[in-house]
Every structure is written in C-alpha cells, then in structure tokens.
C-alpha cells in the first residue's frame with residue numbers, strides 16, 4: 230500500500246490527501262470529490278505524457294519515485310542519523326548525548342519536522358556509549374518511537390555504563406523491541422536495512438552481489454582485540470534502489486576485518502558513514518578501500534573523532550569524490566579538514582547545523598549544507614556527466 234502522506238508539498242495538499250479514500254488496488258493515485266485537482270489528475274492518467282504531469286503535479290508520483298531523505302544531525306561528536314523513506318517510514322540511528330537540556334532531542338525533533346514526520350518508526354541503538362544511547366530518555370519525552378533495535382544486554386560493567394543502560398531500559402519499557410542479529414533485516418518500508426554486525430558477531434555470508442576477494446587485506450595491520458561496546462556496534466548496510474549506504478556505528482578495526490577479509494562481504498558503498506566519528510581505532514584501509522565510497526560523511530565534533538590517520542585512509546580511498554564533515558575538526562587543521570562548503574559547522578560555537586542527503590532509486594543523490602546553502606549533486610553510476618554544485 231503506497232498511499233501515504235507525501236512530503237515536500239503544501240500542508241493543505243497533504244491534509245486533503247490524508248482524507249482521500251485508499252484505492253482498492255493500492256495504487257498511488259488519489260480520488261476525492263473534495264479534490265479540485267482530481268479532473269486534472271484523471272487527465273494525467275489518460276495522457277501518456279506522465280513526465281509532464283509529474284512535473285506539474287508531483288503528488289501522483291508513486292512512492293518508489295520519491296526520494297529517500299537522510300539527516301545527519303549534529304550531536305557534537307556523537308551519532309544521530311535520521312532516514313525517512315518514500316513510504317513515510319523513519320529510522321533513526323542513535324540519539325546523541327543526554328543530560329544537555331534536551332539539546333540533542335530537540336535537534337532530532339527539528340529534523341523530523343523538516344521531514345514531515347511526527348513519529349519515529351525504528352530507533353537503532355548501535356551500542357551503549359553515552360554519545361549514542363544517552364539521548365534516548367529525552368527523545369522519548371519529545372517524540373513517540375515505534376520500535377527500538379539494539380544488540381542485547383550491555384557488555385560493559387563500569388558504573389557509568391550500567392547507569393546509561395538502566396536509564397535506556399527504563400525509557401524503552403513498553404515500546405516494541407527487536408534484538409539485532411547479523412543477517413536479519415529491519416522491517417522498515419521503503420528501503421532494505423540489513424544488520425551486518427551486532428554484539429560482536431558479523432554476517433557469515435556475503436551480501437547479495439558482494440563477496441569478492443579483498444586485495445587490501447594482505448597488507449593491513451592487525452590491532453589488539455577491543456573488549457568495549459564499540460566492537461559490539463550494530464552495523465547496517467542500507468539499500469535504496471541502486472544506492473548503498475554503509476553505517477557501522479563505532480565498530481572497531483578487528484571486527485571490520487571480519488566483515489571484509491579475506492572476502493569483502495559488504496560490497497561497495499555509495500555513501501560511507503565514517504565509523505567511530507573518524508577515529509583511527511576504526512576505518513581500516515581494508516574496510517574503507519574495499520567499500521570504495523563515492524562520498525564519506527563524518528559525524529565528528531570540533532574536538533571529537535577526526536583522527537588524521539583515519540582521515541588519510543579515507544581520503545586515499547579509490548573513487549572518493551568528496552569528504553563531508555559535521556564539524557571543522559581542530560586537530561586536523563587546514564591540511565586535513567575538507568574545504569569550507571563541505572563542513573556543516575565551522576566554529577566551536579554550538580551552531581547545530583545538519584547535513585542532508587536526498588537520494589533517488591537510480592543511485593543519484595545530492596547533499597545539502599544548510600549553513601551556506603551549498604548543494605552538490607552526484608549522478609547515478611553510469612549516468613552521463615559529472616557531479617555538479619549549486620547554491621540555493
């Protein structure tokens with residue numbers, strides 16, 4: 230059933246369509262005597278020039294042709310990434326920090342408002358560190374959440390960690406819950422979300438289309454086993470049409486190698502959400518260069534993440550077009566930081582700008598920086614032309 234309130238149109242049109250009856254065949258067309266546009270839509274249906282009609286009246290586009298929207302919310306060096314599908318469903322990966330006067334919860338709510346949603350259908354908690362799970366108690370006071378997804382019990386025993394976990398448990402009591410297991414999917418409508426790591430375990434078999442031998446494994450450094458919650462991060466591969474996005478939370482080096490060595494079980498990525506805020510405990514060349522992303526987006530803070538060693542790995546990845554950052558990172562200087570248009574927040578002031586990806590099923594997408602109104606468009610693989618930029 231595709232008839233769901235669409236986004237990106239006027240409130241009056243949205244209200245009107247929300248009242249319209251659902252056609253029995255589940256098509257995305259709308260019928261209502263109250264709808265002054267119905268005659269025009271009928272005309273459009275009869276007319277074979279669907280492109281013209283879609284341009285004049287985009288509401289008749291089926292859900293599959295609407296874009297996927299992704300908001301990389303600034304939570305000052307934590308993670309909070311909101312996906313809103315063409316079907317109107319939503320997935321939030323992590324909730325930022327708590328104990329900051331609803332700062333991060335308010336930013337999530339603001340992004341949800343921009344996406345015209347009033348509820349978050351799925352919240353994935355990658356692991357139980359304060360910059361990921363800390364914001365849950367405040368978020369649930371601000372917005373309803375359908376289902377929480379996590380890797381199961383907290384595996385750290387420090388008092389701080391146990392406190393965070395018990396506050397999380399109290400906040401989600403009464404909500405639906407999914408225990409994340411590698412190989413399983415989160416049942417959101419409008420995109421495919423496969424869990425590739427959880428609680429220290431990873432997928433046994435390559436994802437469809439993946440599994441090629443990874444030439445980056447032979448020379449990769451081995452690091453000590455990480456006993457922390459980071460290594461238990463829920464990692465996701467998200468597919469929307471031809472577009473692939475990889476987000477592994479704070480998954481650390483040795484677990485990355487289990488995913489991509491000796492064979493790359495993940496395949497390639499169009500968009501790589503830089504792991505662990507850009508720390509060098511993660512982001513091995515065996516992972517990043519095998520994913521070979523078109524763009525990398527780093528959810529760092531001005532003084533959090535963004536390790537120059539990890540930066541160098543990502544910037545040397547084959548085929549990388551651009552590196553986007555949520556913050557100018559003090560440690561990197563001009564030598565490592567990307568150029569100004571690609572950075573959401575350039576000062577240490579708490580400006581809270583997000584980055585927004587708008588993606589299409591053909592694999593094309595654009596990234597928008599609301600601070601400077603800079604947008605860059607990335608064509609689909611195989612499409613003619615090169616990435617273009619524009620100001621708006």
Ligand SMILES: [Zn+2]
Pocket residue numbers: 306307308358360361479505506
């Ligand atoms: Zn983190």
